[in-house]
Each structure stands twice: as structure tokens, then as C-alpha cells.
Amino acid sequence: MISRNKRFMAGLASLAAMGIALAGCGSSGDSTAGEDKGKSDGPVTITYLHRLPDSDGMTKVDDIVARWNKDHPDIQVKATKFDGKSAEMIKKLETDVKAGNAPDLAQVGLAELPEVFSKGLVQDVTSEAEKYKDHFVEDVYKLMTIDGKAYGLPQDTGPLTYFYNKAEFDKLGITVPKTADEMVETAKKAAAQGKYIMSFQPDEAGNMMSGLAGAAEPWYATEGGTWHVDTETSGSKAFSDLYQQLLDSKATAVAERWTPDFDALLQQGTLIGTVAAAWEAPLFISSSGGTGAGDWQVTQLGDWFGNEGKTGADGGSGVAVMKGCEHPAEAMEFLDWFNTQVPDLVSQGLVVAATTEDAETPEKWSEFFGGQDIMAEFAKANANMGDFTYIPGFSAVAAAMSEAAAKAGDGSGKVADIFSTAQKTSVDTLKNLGLKVK
CATH class of the missing domain: 3.40.190.10 (Periplasmic binding protein-like II)
Structure with a gap:
């Protein structure tokens, strides 16, 4: 595949x-x-x-x-x-x-x-x-x-996809949103009944968030030995607008992905939908503790981040x-x-x-995801990647983005700050490496 x-x-x-x-x-x-x-x-x-x-x-x-x-x-x-x-x-x-x-x-x-x-x-x-x-x-x-x-x-x-509990969606009378407006409306409806169909993960700012924001338009390019940097693109703005609305209306779960807090949301049945990298499948099963086994599905991202149906990489x-x-x-x-x-x-x-x-879908994965051939879904996402280029020293950018995301998550900052922080840190990092930047 x-x-x-x-x-x-x-x-x-x-x-x-x-x-x-x-x-x-x-x-x-x-x-x-x-x-x-x-x-x-x-x-x-x-x-x-x-x-x-x-x-x-x-x-x-x-x-x-x-x-x-x-x-x-x-x-x-x-x-x-x-x-x-x-x-x-x-x-x-x-x-x-x-x-x-x-x-x-x-x-x-x-x-x-x-x-x-x-x-x-x-x-x-x-x-x-x-x-x-x-x-x-x-x-x-x-x-x-x-x-x-x-x-x-x-x-x-590592293509990004959407994991969701179809049985819970059916109970709530909702379907996977196709647009940003539909996402906000559907997320609010689910939150009113104590469920979240999205998660905001500060520790994944440099990976997932850059992948989602960058699916529509790359941040970095080189020309004549000079790096061009623009992390505040249309995709970044679309990401900021969507997640700021979700955070302001308390319609998204807020938890770092690689902590017990995220696992608890799954095991309590509170988190019923989230963006996830393809490689997360077995880790997600482990995080869930078996909760919702057989009810989960994998599908492609909607046009939620100005991405016109494209996905990014994590x-x-x-x-x-x-x-x-x-x-x-x-x-x-x-x-x-x-x-x-x-x-x-x-x-x-x-x-x-x-x-x-x-690559074949392992039986254990198939059982958790309702008999679905999720490897075929991941291959589809793989073939639908947006363009993105990273810079030397991107790990420093990712760390700074995570700090800004943590503030956005607790309300002391804004989602847009993640990408303005990425801009400054990217330029500073390249200059510190002795590279030309425009």
C-alpha cells in the first residue's frame, strides 16, 4: 500500500x-x-x-x-x-x-x-x-x-488522520464535520452533553499543530542560499481561528497527549474524537485501556484548517x-x-x-477499530499530504511552540501566539546557525 x-x-x-x-x-x-x-x-x-x-x-x-x-x-x-x-x-x-x-x-x-x-x-x-x-x-x-x-x-x-468513536457519534446524532464551521457547531453540541470531539494538545504543538497548520501552505523555503520564513500563513490563521473558538466555548478537551490526563479522557469515555498521527494507532489503543473497543473508526481530516482536504505530517x-x-x-x-x-x-x-x-492491518488494531482496514486509510492519507519543509534547528521552534500552546490551553495566551512564537524562534534559530534569513 x-x-x-x-x-x-x-x-x-x-x-x-x-x-x-x-x-x-x-x-x-x-x-x-x-x-x-x-x-x-x-x-x-x-x-x-x-x-x-x-x-x-x-x-x-x-x-x-x-x-x-x-x-x-x-x-x-x-x-x-x-x-x-x-x-x-x-x-x-x-x-x-x-x-x-x-x-x-x-x-x-x-x-x-x-x-x-x-x-x-x-x-x-x-x-x-x-x-x-x-x-x-x-x-x-x-x-x-x-x-x-x-x-x-x-x-x-506520519500522516495525520481523525480517530472517532462512531458509536458515540451515533448516540449524539452527529457525523464527522466536513468544514470548520461544522466542526465548531458539532463540537459545541457534543460538549453540551459532556463529550469532546477534538483535543488541544500543547505538547504536540511542534508536530501535530505545525502539520495541521502547514497542510495548506508551507512555512519554509530557500532561494539562493537564503531561508524564507513565514509561519503565520493562511493555514496557521485557520488553525488559530478554529481552535480559539473551541477553547473559548470550552468545546475541546485540553490535555497533553503523552500524559495520564489524555488517557483518562479516553478511558472515561469523555473524548470521542481527536486528530491523530497514523503511527499512534497501537498507542491510542493502549491509552484507551480498551474503552470503546470495536466502536472507533479512522477517517480523513475535513477541510478544517484551510487545507482543502489535504493533511499534514506528525x-x-x-x-x-x-x-x-x-x-x-x-x-x-x-x-x-x-x-x-x-x-x-x-x-x-x-x-x-x-x-x-x-502493510496489513494487525488483527488487534482491526478489532479495536470496528473491523476497519485502517492501514488502507493511512495509505490514503499518505497520498494526500500537503507540502512542508522543515528548517535546521526545528526542535527549538517546536519547544517554543509548546510553551505558547500551554498558555493558550490554560487561557493565559491565544492560539495565534503559537505561530507568532514560531516565526520569531525560526528566524532566531536560523541566524544562530549562521544561515541567511529573509
Whole structure:
């Protein structure tokens, strides 16, 4: 299914032409690593740092790796899970690279590659990556490249969709809204009966909110080595208008996604609809504690954010070869194998970037979502992405957006402040990296 994706974040693919815009802000590592460092004559050990969920019911990363190690005695892999946030992992990688003890492979968000590149944390493995590029969606493969050089391989994508409890909707006599006005009207009707069909998640400001606001119009572009920044676009304004109305009328739940508060809303049956990334499916089931099992459905976003039916991205990641990796050929051989273990990665909640086989909806997911083939719905969303491009240092922008979103959520700020904060922080971040900004 994923091979049908022809539009996934086409704007981000422009990173392949951004070498000039990223130059001067850090080394990209050994540009000839893939050519000069061939396979070792003896057994080697490859280390892999990841942030995959590894929750109950999933095929654990250690079990996947164990299969590889059994069949490849000359290339042994040791995987380690990082339990912190992605921004914290980047800081760790920066420290480890400077200290000379970084992992050989590390999971990085597709939006984070420009940052880890600009900080000189990754190395060029183009000659090795070229061997495997046909195993992945072409546009997503390009997102692991900069200026035509590859720094790893893609693992998954993250299109935003809408999860809703159809049984609860039917009880309330409502349907999934198609327009922003319908969303406000329907949300108010549900709230009057103690239910919420939307959630406002401050900790997802830099991911979900940027994806929703940016679906209509990208924020970042480069021209002649200069970054153009406008985070207060029509899509951002549409997002602000909708959510400000929902917040002012108390017609949306307010809770950080990755806290017990959000889980409680699901388990109490209070939250019956929310925007969610495709990879959230198994995590959402876990958060619900089984509440509403069989009643939930997945559908596409309505035209709620000036997006004309398009969706945005929340997440999506690849695995990069870190600077200092002494065996890039072996690392890439394992990485290609790992990133094409489709059923295992699907069990982790990933909408895989591999095209080696179709992704099937796991039975447990299908049971929770009323027998629906949600992977087909995710593939549809994947093919309906709006264009978006991230900047080096976007993690700082995301952190600032989350702070502004928290204030909007508690009423001490406005939703529009999220995007004005993004504008200032984006410009400051690029300037601090020594890049030209307009």
C-alpha cells in the first residue's frame, strides 16, 4: 500500500537541493565513508539507538535484532532504546559524537535530519544507500538525503488522520464535520452533553499543530542560499481561528497527549474524537485501556484548517549513520534489513516507508477499530499530504511552540501566539546557525 504514495511531503524532498542553505553550519561527517570504509574482514558490532515504542503486544526491537544476529554472525547488532524526547536524544547524540562514543545508527525524525546534519552528527553513506534505495518510497528516501547525498534510510511516515468513536457519534446524532464551521457547531453540541470531539494538545504543538497548520501552505523555503520564513500563513490563521473558538466555548478537551490526563479522557469515555498521527494507532489503543473497543473508526481530516482536504505530517522518521561509524557498509546492510521487516515495524505502530511488501492491518488494531482496514486509510492519507519543509534547528521552534500552546490551553495566551512564537524562534534559530534569513 505504501508504494502508492506519490506526494508524501514533497516540499521536504527539496532538502536534496539545500546543500548551499545548510553549508557552513557544521561538518556532515566523512563524505567518503561509504567508499573508503569497506566491509570488515572479521566480526563487527553495530550499535543502534532508537525511540520505537516497544510496548506490550508489539514485536520488540530486541527480538527483531536477535533474528538478525542469529543469521549474521559476522555482523552483530546491539540495540538500545532511548526513553526521552526526540530533542533530548539529539542533545545526547551531539554530546556522544563530540566524545567519540556515539552509536553507529540512530533514529532521527525526518524533520530533524537538517538539524543533525548542520551539527555535523551524521556521515555520508551515499554509495551504500544507493544499493537499497529501490526498497523504499522514492520521495521518502529523498528525505534522508541533503544535496544529493544520503545519510541513512527512511523508516516510517506520519500522516495525520481523525480517530472517532462512531458509536458515540451515533448516540449524539452527529457525523464527522466536513468544514470548520461544522466542526465548531458539532463540537459545541457534543460538549453540551459532556463529550469532546477534538483535543488541544500543547505538547504536540511542534508536530501535530505545525502539520495541521502547514497542510495548506508551507512555512519554509530557500532561494539562493537564503531561508524564507513565514509561519503565520493562511493555514496557521485557520488553525488559530478554529481552535480559539473551541477553547473559548470550552468545546475541546485540553490535555497533553503523552500524559495520564489524555488517557483518562479516553478511558472515561469523555473524548470521542481527536486528530491523530497514523503511527499512534497501537498507542491510542493502549491509552484507551480498551474503552470503546470495536466502536472507533479512522477517517480523513475535513477541510478544517484551510487545507482543502489535504493533511499534514506528525513525525515520520529514518535511521541515520552517525559520524564516527567505523563500519558503514555493515551498518547499512543491517539497516536495510531492519527497515524492511514490515510486519514487525507495523506492530510498533509505524506506517512503513518500505515498499518490499504491503502493510496489513494487525488483527488487534482491526478489532479495536470496528473491523476497519485502517492501514488502507493511512495509505490514503499518505497520498494526500500537503507540502512542508522543515528548517535546521526545528526542535527549538517546536519547544517554543509548546510553551505558547500551554498558555493558550490554560487561557493565559491565544492560539495565534503559537505561530507568532514560531516565526520569531525560526528566524532566531536560523541566524544562530549562521544561515541567511529573509
